[in-house]
Amino acid sequence: MKKHILIVILIFNVSYLAAQTIVSTDVENKKxxxxxxxxxxxxxxxxxxxxxxxxxxNNPGNAxxxxxxxxxxxxPNAGEPDFxxxxxxxxxxxxxxxxxxxxxxxxxxxxxxxxDGGTGMSRNYWEGAADIxxxxxxxxxxxxSAEIDYNTRELTVLAEVYYTGNSPEATNYLNVVxxxxxxxxxxxxxxxxxxxxxxxxxxxxxxxxxxxxxxxxGSFVSKNYTYTIPADYNDIEAVLSDLKLVGFITxxxxxxxxxxxxxxxxxxxxxxxxxxxxxxxxxxxxxxxVTPTIEILNKTANTLTELxxxxxxxxxxxxxxxxxxxxxxxxxxxxxxxxxxxxASSSYSLDVEVxxxxxxxxxxxxxxxxxxxxxxxxxxxxxLNTDNSGDQCTWDITDQEGNIVQSGGPYDNNVNIQIDxxxxxxxxxxxxxxxxxxxxxxxxxxxxxxxxxxxxxGDYGAGVAQLFNTYSTTAAPTATISPENGATGVALNTxxxxxxxxxxxxxxxxxxxxxxxxxxxxxxxxxxxxFTATINSEKTIITVTPNNSLEGxxxxxxxxxxxxxxxxxDVALETDIExxxxxxxxxxxxxxxxxxxxVYPNPVDKILSVKIPASTNVKTIAIYDAYGKxxxxxxxxxxxRQFEINLAELPKGLYFISFSNGIMKxxxxx
Numbered sequence: 001m002k003k004h005i006l007i008v009i010l011i012f013n014v015s016y017l018a019a020q021t022i023v024s025t026d027v028e029n030k031k032x033x034x035x036x037x038x039x040x041x042x043x044x045x046x047x048x049x050x051x052x053x054x055x056x057x058n059n060p061g062n063a064x065x066x067x068x069x070x071x072x073x074x075x076p077n078a079g080e081p082d083f084x085x086x087x088x089x090x091x092x093x094x095x096x097x098x099x100x101x102x103x104x105x106x107x108x109x110x111x112x113x114x115x116d117g118g119t120g121m122s123r124n125y126w127e128g129a130a131d132i133x134x135x136x137x138x139x140x141x142x143x144x145s146a147e148i149d150y151n152t153r154e155l156t157v158l159a160e161v162y163y164t165g166n167s168p169e170a171t172n173y174l175n176v177v178x179x180x181x182x183x184x185x186x187x188x189x190x191x192x193x194x195x196x197x198x199x200x201x202x203x204x205x206x207x208x209x210x211x212x213x214x215x216x217x218g219s220f221v222s223k224n225y226t227y228t229i230p231a232d233y234n235d236i237e238a239v240l241s242d243l244k245l246v247g248f249i250t251x252x253x254x255x256x257x258x259x260x261x262x263x264x265x266x267x268x269x270x271x272x273x274x275x276x277x278x279x280x281x282x283x284x285x286x287x288x289x290v291t292p293t294i295e296i297l298n299k300t301a302n303t304l305t306e307l308x309x310x311x312x313x314x315x316x317x318x319x320x321x322x323x324x325x326x327x328x329x330x331x332x333x334x335x336x337x338x339x340x341x342x343x344a345s346s347s348y349s350l351d352v353e354v355x356x357x358x359x360x361x362x363x364x365x366x367x368x369x370x371x372x373x374x375x376x377x378x379x380x381x382x383x384l385n386t387d388n389s390g391d392q393c394t395w396d397i398t399d400q401e402g403n404i405v406q407s408g409g410p411y412d413n414n415v416n417i418q419i420d421x422x423x424x425x426x427x428x429x430x431x432x433x434x435x436x437x438x439x440x441x442x443x444x445x446x447x448x449x450x451x452x453x454x455x456x457x458g459d460y461g462a463g464v465a466q467l468f469n470t471y472s473t474t475a476a477p478t479a480t481i482s483p484e485n486g487a488t489g490v491a492l493n494t495x496x497x498x499x500x501x502x503x504x505x506x507x508x509x510x511x512x513x514x515x516x517x518x519x520x521x522x523x524x525x526x527x528x529x530x531f532t533a534t535i536n537s538e539k540t541i542i543t544v545t546p547n548n549s550l551e552g553x554x555x556x557x558x559x560x561x562x563x564x565x566x567x568x569x570d571v572a573l574e575t576d577i578e579x580x581x582x583x584x585x586x587x588x589x590x591x592x593x594x595x596x597x598x599v600y601p602n603p604v605d606k607i608l609s610v611k612i613p614a615s616t617n618v619k620t621i622a623i624y625d626a627y628g629k630x631x632x633x634x635x636x637x638x639x640x641r642q643f644e645i646n647l648a649e650l651p652k653g654l655y656f657i658s659f660s661n662g663i664m665k666x667x668x669x670x
Contacts, residue, residue: 023143023160023220030138032063032130033248033259036103036198037092037120039073040080043189047437048101048123049197050462055130063130064246064261066177067198068092073100073188081185082234085200087207094253095120105129106248106256119254124436138258139165140215144176144247146264148240153229155264157204159247161212161221169251173209176225176247178202183236201233201243208253240266241299241330266301266329273299274307274356277332279366281350284373284467286400286427289341292350294366295334298327300358307335311352313342347371374454376447378425378470379569382408384417385441387458392435395443400427409433414441420448422569423470430454430466437462477502477567481558481579482628482656489584491662492551493594496521496544496558497654498577499626503539504565507572515542518564524555541626541654543666552585584662594663603668606648612641612659620660621645626653 036052038045052065070088095104096118103126104119110132113125121129141164146157159176180201187194204225212221229238248259278295292311298304304327312318319340327333342348353365386393394409405423430445430453439461445454447470454466482497483490498519506512516533521544523529530547542560550556557580566572596613612618623632623645634645647655650669657665 021160022145022158023162024141025162025164026141027164028138028141028258029062030106030133030136030258031061031260032059032105032133033066033107033246033256034063034103034105034126034130035066035068035091035095035107036101037068037070037095037097038101039069039071040076040083040186041188042073042100044123045073045101046187046189046194047461048103048126050437051123051126052103053197055127059130059134062134064259065198066179066200066246067196068200071097071100081183081236083183083185083196083199083236084234085202087200087203090207092120094118106133106259107250107254108133108256137165139163139167139217140172140249140257142174142247142249142258142260144245144260144262146245146262147267148229148243148264149267150240150270151268153231153240155225155227155229155243157225157227157245159223159225161219161223161249163215163217163219166217167215167251167257170213170215172212172215172257173250173253174205174212174221174223174247175209175250176204176245178204178227178229179244179246180233180238181242181244182239183242185236201238202227209250212249263331269301269329271299272301272359273363274304274354274358275299275360275363276352276354276366279350279352279368281368281370282467284371285348286373286467286469288344289339290348290350290370291339292337292352292368293334294337294352294354295332296327296354297332298329301329303328308355309335309337309352310355311337311340311350313340313348313350314345315351316342344372373427373467373469374452375469375471376451376453377449378423378472379420379448380406380423380453380470381420381444381446381448382417383442383444383446384408384411385443385458386411386413386415386417387440388413389436389440390415393440394433394435396431397423398429398431399424425470425472427467427469430468431463432456432460432465433463434460435462472569472571476571476574477504477565479560479573479577480627481577482624482626483579483581484628485579485581487579487581487628490550490581491658491664492549492583493546493662494550494583494664495656495666496579497626497628497656498542498544498558498560499654500540500542502567504567504573505539507563507566509566509570512539512565516544518542518560519544520557520559520561521546522557522559523551524557529556536654550583552583555580555582594665597659597663597665599657599665599667602666603670604647605670606646608645608647608657608667610643610645610657618659618661622658622660623647623650624656624658625650626655631655 034052056063068088069083070092074084076082096116097120098115101123102120107119109119110129113121141162144159148155178201180199181197183196184193186192232238244263246261248256250256275297277297280293281290307323309321310318321337323335348370351367390411390413396404396407399405406421439458441458443456446452453468477500479498479500512535515535519533521529521531532545535542560577562575563572598611600609621634624630647669652669655667
């Protein structure tokens with residue numbers, strides 16, 4: 001191994017301006033340097049890795065993680081990787097680390113957040129500390145570039161420093177460290193094939209960095225390093241394509257003023273391979289369309305500026321997408337393809353191929369499976385159990401526009417929450433959160449039929465999102481009117497039955513107390529007809545009884561307006577319900593007394609007894625259901641005064657006994 005360091009320090013003035021090549025001379029905010037202390041036997045460390053990754057992803061180019069394996073959790077057992085370095089113990093000591101995982105953010109003391117009053121903090125403080133640093137103005141900028149020669153494994157680094165303000169210290173220190181990504185090995189809490197990222201493997205400037213003694217406004221410093229990368233670190237292969245650098249400037253050995261990072265370019269690159277590393281679509285979809293995302297790695301010696309993709313779903317028609325841009329050697333680029341539509345199915349498979357000539361065609365394609373979103377009705381039931389920290393648990397449901405339509409929490413500890421609610425039909429997302437990041441108790445979201453839309457035993461970490469699709473629990477209420485629309489010869493003393501297909505209520509969800517307010521009964525000239533209206537106990541039938549006999553040979557209309565009522569799921573009547581009928585001629589109707597016509601028992605099970613007065617001339621008796629459909633007709637040719645009717649074949653419900661002289665009686669078959 002060899003290491004050569006050439007240091008050139010230039011005090012900025014007009015003559016040195018030309019020497020500055022990559023560092024910015026503008027005033028910038030600080031960049032975050034998160035030094036994470038971890039170990040392969042630390043069970044909670046994967047949670048720390050996730051937090052660090054999120055900080056970097058949310059602040060690209062402005063936040064960097066250095067993963068330092070040190071302490072008892074980093075000691076390997078037989079056959080396990082040894083990620084420790086000679087610098088780890090000293091770094092841990094100066095950070096006052098007392099528990100794992102821990103991290104420093106720019107080696108800054110945040111009052112009340114340190115584990116032992118120092119710079120080391122538990123993982124619940126990292127994001128807050130990073131946000132504070134990102135808002136602060138830096139007095140110094142750092143930029144780096146690097147190159148690796150694949151033939152010699154020699155790394156060359158250029159680091160440029162420019163002071164836009166005065167440092168509070170006369171001497172600062174430049175630190176340049178080498179990191180390795182994508183090392184697959186054991187991790188407690190992550191399994192045997194855990195992907196270790198941002199791992200410290202070497203410090204080009206040793207533990208505390210190289211001195212900078214010109215730290216006032218306008219000072220410019222340029223440093224060059226060369227280092228031959230070994231084949232391995234502690235018997236773990238040093239994969240050249242997985243290496244990257246992070247640099248930072250400290251005021252002493254503690255506070256980091258700012259930093260930066262870079263990925264090397266390559267000389268004598270030996271490969272010619274374009275790799276589709278990942279094809280991504282949502283796990284579930286509500287519609288028959290997706291927008292695929294491709295991660296593609298350029299393992300060629302050239303920068304790629306145009307690529308053609310072909311893709312299809314379930315073997316249907318092939319779509320072509322031409323991408324333009326720039327992908328440098330060993331850079332992984334995320335490319336979003338155009339949306340593709342497809343036929344509905346119980347499952348889907350997306351196949352993607354990049355049209356490119358290279359040495360390995362087997363990795364020029366990729367596929368991914370996905371499914372329709374779980375579907376149920378829009379009457380939802382949530383069964384949620386909390387753990388010992390119920391105050392960490394919250395949830396919400398968002399629609400396709402991201403609007404929150406239902407939400408809940410935080411809750412008490414170790415309780416069971418059971419609630420039900422209605423949402424608008426359509427595509428929605430159930431979001432479950434745990435503020436500490438370690439999940440909670442079991443959670444089930446289902447519909448009114450018991451169809452499961454989401455379930456977890458509680459291992460949802462910091463949170464989970466589940467797409468699901470809902471349809472209306474019930475359609476809008478509809479109704480039929482008897483006499484039916486267009487009926488003629490209707491008895492002058494008829495009752496009007498308005499029968500709904502489901503229970504109804506007022507639009508404000510209150511019970512119907514005055515059904516007469518919902519109904520309009522008019523004659524052909526628009527004159528209102530006085531009537532009395534009642535509603536049955538099931539709230540499905542409104543019966544309208546005119547207060548006086550109707551006029552003969554007259555057209556009448558009965559109406560219930562759209563929106564005047566709704567069902568129990570807040571779905572309103574969508575259209576007017578109306579029926580017009582014409583009464584029979586008045587002269588044909590004798591002076592009749594309805595009370596003289598007796599039907600019993602009522603309700604009836606099978607046999608209905610009928611008595612009619614001796615003075616009447618009833619030739620037929622017809623039986624109609626609540627919808628106006630004739631179910632039976634009985635001839636009374638001999639003009640009997642007392643007889644029986646067998647109703648055993650009729651379904652349960654409300655029926656009307658219509659005598660041929662216009663008298664009508666109601667009877668219920670039970």
